[in-house]
Amino acid sequence: GNSVTQMEGPVTLSEEAFLTINCTYTATGYPSLFWYVQYPGEGLQLLLKATKADDKGSNKGFEATYRKETTSFHLEKGSVQVSDSAVYFCALSERLGANSKLTFGKGITLSVRP
Amino acid sequence: KAGVTQTPRYLIKTRGQQVTLSCSPISGHRSVSWYQQTPGQGLQFLFEYFSETQRNKGNFPGRFSGRQFSNSRSEMNVSTLELGDSALYLCASTRAGGLYADTQYFGPGTRLTVL
Numbered sequence: 001g002n003s004v005t006q007m008e009g010p011v012t013l014s015e016e017a018f019l020t021i022n023c024t025y026t027a028t029g030y031p032s033l034f035w036y037v038q039y040p041g042e043g044l045q046l047l048l049k050a051t052k053a054d055d056k057g058s059n060k061g062f063e064a065t066y067r068k069e070t071t072s073f074h075l076e077k078g079s080v081q082v083s084d085s086a087v088y089f090c091a092l093s094e095r096l097g098a099n100s101k102l103t104f105g106k107g108i109t110l111s112v113r114p
Numbered sequence: 115k116a117g118v119t120q121t122p123r124y125l126i127k128t129r130g131q132q133v134t135l136s137c138s139p140i141s142g143h144r145s146v147s148w149y150q151q152t153p154g155q156g157l158q159f160l161f162e163y164f165s166e167t168q169r170n171k172g173n174f175p176g177r178f179s180g181r182q183f184s185n186s187r188s189e190m191n192v193s194t195l196e197l198g199d200s201a202l203y204l205c206a207s208t209r210a211g212g213l214y215a216d217t218q219y220f221g222p223g224t225r226l227t228v229l
Binding site: 032034036042043044045046049089091093100101102103104105106107 | 210
């Protein structure tokens with residue numbers, strides 16, 4: 001079956017530091033890949049997505065590239081802010097067909113110090 | 115466009131009771147999915163509804179059920195509540211119906227506490 005593995009957390013960074021959050025996946029087909037972010041007390045917000053190999057998703061300074069050869073979708077940001085403190089989830093869904101089910105990684109908590 | 119709305123936002127129940135949670139999808143979205151989020155198990159898929167039919171189901175006991183109405187609004191029901199059902203229940207909607215799976219947009223969730 002499908003699965004998503006995220007690096008262990010939590011992660012604590014100083015403001016303006018570089019961020020990398022690793023995500024690898026296992027899927028039988030050709031999945032779409034997502035990063036969702038969850039702020040305290042809220043639901044999940046879509047951060048970015050990529051639907052095929054070599055696609056790069058980007059939003060709010062965050063980027064992730066769909067690497068089929070390494071089955072990875074690592075999240076990066078060049079300079080984090082205190083407001084980026086949240087929980088980040090990597091997820092996949094089957095791209096073809098009517099199956100909208102998302103498979104999530106365990107999530108990683110990011111704390112950014114001023 | 116209004117986002118996904120969920121009601122109520124918070125619920126406190128006791129063991130053995132049942133509970134119904136409601137979800138209104140984004141206007142024009144026809145698919146609604148439900149997820150359970152707990153600290154131990156993370157985010158787990160419960161089920162998906164499309165055009166009033168359950169299209170996909172996760173690995174949860176039969177105490178968890180749902181339905182979808184003709185206006186795409188969805189409800190999920192948990193009967194005979196157990197302490198382990200305490201969780202954040204998230205609803206997500208997609209346009210759906212096409213060849214490719216669409217992006218899911220989430221509501222704020224309903225926090226259920228079982229005492």
